[in-house]
Structure formats: C-alpha cells, structure tokens
Amino acid sequence: MPSVLVIDDEADVRNSIRLVLGRAGFEVLTADDGLTGVEGFFKQPADVVIVDIIMPRSNGIEVIRKIRGSYPGARIIAITGGGNFGPFGYKPGTIVTDSYLASASQSGADAVMTKPFHRKDLIALVRSLVKN
Amino acid sequence: MPRTLNTLVGRLALLQLLIYAVLLPALFYQLQAMIRTNAVSTFTQRARAYTASLARELELGDILESATRTIMFLDGGVEGGGCVYAAVEFNGRLLGSSVIETPAWVQSRGDDVAFFKSLDTTYAVSIPIRRDGAAGALYLGFDKQPMLAQLRSARNQIALALVAFGIATVAAAVLLARLVALPLTQLRTASRKVAQGDSTAHLSTHSKMVEIVDLSTDLEFMRSELVGTAERLRAEMRQRQIEQVERGALESQLRHEQRLATIGTFAGGLAHEFNNILVPLILYTEESLDEIGAEHPVHENLDRILKAATRAASVIYKLLAFTRPIAERQPESVDLAVVTNEALDLSHALMPPNIDLRREIGGQVERVLGDATLLSQVVLNLCSNAIHAMHDRGGTLTVRVAMRKRSPTDPLPIATPPMVELRVKDTGRGMAADIQERIFEPFFTTRDVGEGSGLGLSIVHGIVASMGGRISVVSALGAGTEFIVELPTVARAALSPEI
Numbered sequence: 001m002p003s004v005l006v007i008d009d010e011a012d013v014r015n016s017i018r019l020v021l022g023r024a025g026f027e028v029l030t031a032d033d034g035l036t037g038v039e040g041f042f043k044q045p046a047d048v049v050i051v052d053i054i055m056p057r058s059n060g061i062e063v064i065r066k067i068r069g070s071y072p073g074a075r076i077i078a079i080t081g082g083g084n085f086g087p088f089g090y091k092p093g094t095i096v097t098d099s100y101l102a103s104a105s106q107s108g109a110d111a112v113m114t115k116p117f118h119r120k121d122l123i124a125l126v127r128s129l130v131k132n
Numbered sequence: 133m134p135r136t137l138n139t140l141v142g143r144l145a146l147l148q149l150l151i152y153a154v155l156l157p158a159l160f161y162q163l164q165a166m167i168r169t170n171a172v173s174t175f176t177q178r179a180r181a182y183t184a185s186l187a188r189e190l191e192l193g194d195i196l197e198s199a200t201r202t203i204m205f206l207d208g209g210v211e212g213g214g215c216v217y218a219a220v221e222f223n224g225r226l227l228g229s230s231v232i233e234t235p236a237w238v239q240s241r242g243d244d245v246a247f248f249k250s251l252d253t254t255y256a257v258s259i260p261i262r263r264d265g266a267a268g269a270l271y272l273g274f275d276k277q278p279m280l281a282q283l284r285s286a287r288n289q290i291a292l293a294l295v296a297f298g299i300a301t302v303a304a305a306v307l308l309a310r311l312v313a314l315p316l317t318q319l320r321t322a323s324r325k326v327a328q329g330d331s332t333a334h335l336s337t338h339s340k341m342v343e344i345v346d347l348s349t350d351l352e353f354m355r356s357e358l359v360g361t362a363e364r365l366r367a368e369m370r371q372r373q374i375e376q377v378e379r380g381a382l383e384s385q386l387r388h389e390q391r392l393a394t395i396g397t398f399a400g401g402l403a404h405e406f407n408n409i410l411v412p413l414i415l416y417t418e419e420s421l422d423e424i425g426a427e428h429p430v431h432e433n434l435d436r437i438l439k440a441a442t443r444a445a446s447v448i449y450k451l452l453a454f455t456r457p458i459a460e461r462q463p464e465s466v467d468l469a470v471v472t473n474e475a476l477d478l479s480h481a482l483m484p485p486n487i488d489l490r491r492e493i494g495g496q497v498e499r500v501l502g503d504a505t506l507l508s509q510v511v512l513n514l515c516s517n518a519i520h521a522m523h524d525r526g527g528t529l530t531v532r533v534a535m536r537k538r539s540p541t542d543p544l545p546i547a548t549p550p551m552v553e554l555r556v557k558d559t560g561r562g563m564a565a566d567i568q569e570r571i572f573e574p575f576f577t578t579r580d581v582g583e584g585s586g587l588g589l590s591i592v593h594g595i596v597a598s599m600g601g602r603i604s605v606v607s608a609l610g611a612g613t614e615f616i617v618e619l620p621t622v623a624r625a626a627l628s629p630e631i
Contacts, residue, residue, distance in 0.1 A: 012411070019416070054404070081403070115411050116411045
C-alpha cells in the first residue's frame with residue numbers, strides 16, 4: 001500500500017486529507033509542523049509527501065529542500081492557502097500565493113496545489129505521482 | 133481746477149496769459165504815449181516855426197504897407213502851411229486871407245501853445261509883430277485832424293502788433309510744452325503697459341532733451357529691475373505652488389496606499405484562514421456525498437454545502453487577486469487600444485439599449501507592459517460599474533485611450549516619462565467624496581445585496597498597481613464619474629524595473 005505523509009499545522013486539513021486518501025487506498029501519516037514532518041520522513045520515508053508551505057518550526061520550503069537533499073527521488077506536493085503575510089505589506093514584489101507556489105516548485109516540489117481543492121483532484125494527483 | 137489747466141501745456145498757457153494781461157496793456161499805453169508826444173511836439177514846433185518865419189517877413193519887409201499885398205501874403209501863407217485860416221492885426225486893423233474865411237474868435241483865442249489845449253480840430257498860433265514902433269500879431273490856424281488820424285492809426289498798429297506778439301508767444305509756449313509733454317506721455321503709456329503686466333514694454337522716448345533722456349534711462353533701469361524681481365517672485369511662487377500640490381497629492385496618495393496596504397495584508401491573512409477552513413469543509417462533504425449515494429435524503433443538502441463552499445472559494449480567489457500584485461505569467465508588450473476595443477466588443481452585447489457607447493480610441497498610443505487578459509478585466513470592470521451607474525436613467529459611456537497629457541495642475545513631476553491613459557466616463561449619478569475615498573477597498577460596494585461583490589474595483593486597483601500604474605477617480609454627485617487609469621509605456625517600464 002503506497003504511503004502518504006501529510007505535513008500541515010491545521011488539524012482539520014490534515015484529518016480531512018487523511019480521510020480522503022485513506023479511503024482511496026493510501027496509508028496516511030501526518031505531522032503538525034515542518035520539523036516533526038522531516039524527522040518522521042527520515043524514520044519512515046513515504047511514497048508521497050504533501051506539505052503546507054506556511055507552518056511554524058521550519059516552513060514548507062525548508063521541508064522540501066531537506067527531503068529533496070537526502071532523497072532526490074521523493075515525490076512532493078506543496079499546498080498553500082495563499083494570502084499575503086508578514087512585514088511585506090501590500091506592494092509589488094510581495095511574496096503571495098503565486099510566489100509561494102513558484103518558490104515551492106523551485107525548491108523541488110513535483111506539484112503545487114492551492115487550497116481549497118477537490119477530492120478527486122487530490123486523489124488523481126497523488127496517484128499520478130505514485131505511478132511515476 | 134479743470135484737468136486741462138493742470139497739464140503742462142495748460143499751465144504754461146495760463147501763466148503767459150496772466151502775464152500778458154498786465155504787461156501788454158502797460159506796454160500799449162507806454163508806446164502810444166511816446167509816439168503821441170513825439171508827433172505832437174514835431175507838429176507844434178513846425179507850426180510855430182512856420183508862423184514865426186511869416187511874422188519875420190512881415191516885420192522886415194514892406195508888405196504891411198499895402199492891404200492888398202498883405203492879403204496876398206496871407207493867401208500864400210495858407211497854401212504854404214496848409215492852414216485853416218490866416219490873419220494879421222496891425223495898426224488896429226485885422227486883415228484875413230481871401231481864400232479861407234477868418235473865424236470871428238481869432239483875436240480872442242490868441243495862442244494855444246499846447247496841442248490838446250482846445251478840444252476843437254484847430255491848432256491856433258499867434259506871433260507878435262513890431263514894425264516902426266507899431267505893434268501887431270500874426271494869427272495862423274492849423275488843422276489837427278490829419279495828426280489825430282495819424283495818432284489813431286499808430287495806436288491801432290501798436291495794438292495789433294502786441295496782440296499778434298501775444299498770440300505768437302502763447303502758441304510758441306504751447307508748442308514747447310507739448311514737446312516736453314510728448315515724451316512724458318510716451319513714458320506714461322509704456323509704464324501703464326508695464327503695470328498691466330506687459331514686461332516687454334520699454335520705458336523709452338524719441339526725445340533728445342537731456343533731462344527727458346536721463347529720466348527715461350533711470351525709469352527703464354528701474355523697470356528692468358522690477359520686472360526681474362517680479363519674474364523671480366512669480367517663478368518662486370509657481371514653484372512653491374507646484375511643490376505644494378505635489379506634496380499634497382503625494383501625501384494623499386501615500387495615505388491611500390497605506391490604507392490599501394493594511395487592508396491588503398488583512399484580506400490576505402483572512403483569505404489564508406478561510407482557504408484552510410474550506411479544505412476540510414469541501415473534502416469531508418465530497419467524501420460524505422460519495423459515501424451516502426445520490427438517493428440519500430441528506431445528499432441534496434450536502435450538495436448545497438459543497439456548492440456554497442465552492443462559491444466561497446471563488447470569492448476568496450477574487451479577494452486574493454486584490455492582494456496579488458504580479459500575475460504568474462510574464463508581462464508582455466500590450467496594445468491597450470486593441471485590448472480595450474476587444475473588451476468593448478465583448479461587453480457591447482450586455483449594454484442596455486438606453487446607454488450610448490462612445491469610443492475615443494485612436495491616434496498614436498505607445499504599448500504598455502502588462503497582461504492583456506488582466507487589462508481586459510480592468511476595462512470590463514470599469515465599464516460594468518459605469519453601466520450600473522446609468523442603468524436606470526440611461527446615458528453615455530465614453531471610453532478613451534490616449535497618451536497622457538500634462539495639465540497645469542499636474543501633481544506628477546514635470547520629468548515624468550510618457551504614460552498611456554485609459555479613461556472610462558459615465559453620465560450617471562456620481563459619487564460623494566466619502567464614497568470615492570473607499571471605492572478601491574475590497575468588499576466595499578454601494579450596490580444592493582446580491583448585486584455585486586465589492587471586489588471589482590479592488591481587483592482593478594491591484595492589476596493597475598502591479599503594472600506600475602495608477603488609478604484615480606473624478607466624480608461629483610449628479611455629474612457622473614470618470615475613472616482614469618495611467619500605465620507606463622513599455623519604454624518607461626524598461627527604464628525603471630523597480631516599479
């Protein structure tokens with residue numbers, strides 16, 4: 001049974017993904033922050049990692065770099081709720097949804113998804129990565 | 133005193149007339165007296181000398197011996213002296229000339245001595261005669277009239293000459309005064325022009341008079357100094373006004389941008405939170421729908437929840453467009469005129485019949501750096517608002533694309549590079565100032581519930597800002613609304629990549 005590691009600080013997000021993917025036939029592991037997620041992956045590497053980008057204790061971009069650094073073959077999906085944060089304010093060049101996703105792709109994510117997403121899209125994406 | 137008399141010409145003429153009023157009569161009487169004295173003196177002397185010479189002939193000769201010879205002598209005397217009578221008294225007898233009657237009073241009148249002693253027209257002279265111890269007298273009368281006529285003529289000539297002199301000198305004075313006044317008038321005309329703002333008018337005259345030339349030189353120097361100072365002051369004032377307007381506009385723009393930035397940050401955070409909430413909402417609902425099957429009584433309700441959640445996701449997506457400054461796609465060179473025309477073609481079908489669309493798109497418009505789809509969205513959003521503002525009463529929607537022109541009150545620095553301008557103007561209800569302040573905020577809407585999301589203009593603002601442009605609004609209640617989008621041209625965007 002292919003395994004999926006879901007790293008997200010939002011419990012509702014983690015649990016709903018776990019339910020959907022679990023019923024779709026995947027073994028789902030979860031972690032509620034970046035650091036825990038990376039440690040968990042190193043202990044038991046999953047076939048697919050779904051990682052949120054904005055998280056406490058090591059954000060998604062760092063998680064992707066660390067995993068990709070040790071496991072070049074890992075399959076990673078980056079997800080984000082988007083928005084506009086921190087000290088940037090509203091001005092051109094601010095890191096926003098598109099920038100997060102672009103940044104995730106650059107650091108090695110195989111796919112990016114914006115929250116919210118539909119069940120069938122999530123399952124299709126995970127399956128396509130597992131096949132590859 | 134009338135104005136004419138207060139002029140240089142008037143005063144000089146008046147002064148001369150006053151002087152002449154005293155001087156000329158005095159001169160007249162003096163001259164007349166002189167001439168009269170001389171003429172009278174000559175006349176009396178000649179009359180007396182003539183009479184004396186005749187008397188001497190009578191004393192020395194023997195004419196008196198015969199009455200006939202005496203009368204003939206007297207006749208010759210009358211003719212020779214032009215007398216009005218001639219008579220001689222000798223030895224108690226009075227003999228008179230035969231050619232002219234001897235007046236009865238000739239003996240009693242005697243000798244006049246002075247010319248004007250008697251008032252009649254005769255000057256009487258009497259000279260005593262002595263011959264051989266006997267005494268007598270010669271009486272001659274001379275006509276005064278030619279003399280008096282001569283005096284009258286002389287008097288008239290003097291008067292005429294003096295009057296002519298007076299007129300000539302007054303005229304000369306007037307002429308001289310005019311010569312002095314003319315350059316002064318020229319200076320006054322020029323100084324009036326200067327006072328009315330014609331700084332090019334020179335304070336100069338054609339006069340060669342040293343005093344006038346000196347005066348005009350000094351005035352011209354003063355004028356050039358004043359004009360220079362005034363020019364400097366005007367330039368400084370203009371500069372200060374421009375700075376003030378620029379500062380005011382910049383401050384207002386900054387306040388506006390800061391406000392939008394705060395709202396943008398807040399909206400971005402809110403969108404993030406909502407998206408995280410929507411993930412379990414959608415996934416659990418879809419999972420449940422899949423699990424229970426289409427026949428289950430709650431299937432329909434769950435389906436409604438899913439649709440609502442999807443709509444919420446779509447609203448949040450729009451909200452994020454406000455906070456998203458740069459599209460994923462690379463900006464490209466876009467012809468705003470073409471994009472606008474295409475967008476208007478699209479929206480034409482949706483245009484109510486009571487709204488008249490006027491396109492002012494043409495001429496040379498430089499290309500802008502941006503995204504054609506997003507710019508199309510800008511045009512559609514602005515047109516949609518304009519149509520909404522006029523939908524009940526109808527009106528004219530004017531869409532204009534052109535190069536931006538500078539206006540005198542332009543808040544942007546003079547060196548601002550060229551920009552392309554999109555103007556969307558309606559003849560609708562217009563907006564009050566407090567509404568204009570807030571129209572770019574997300575979720576702000578004046579439409580009725582369900583008619584609009586309040587995101588249209590905030591999305592437009594986000595798109596325009598992402599392309600380094602500006603959007604502003606000109607509106608007044610009852611006077612319609614005009615949105616003005618200014619976008620940098622490709623050349624300008626390439627020059628300032630930090631925007």
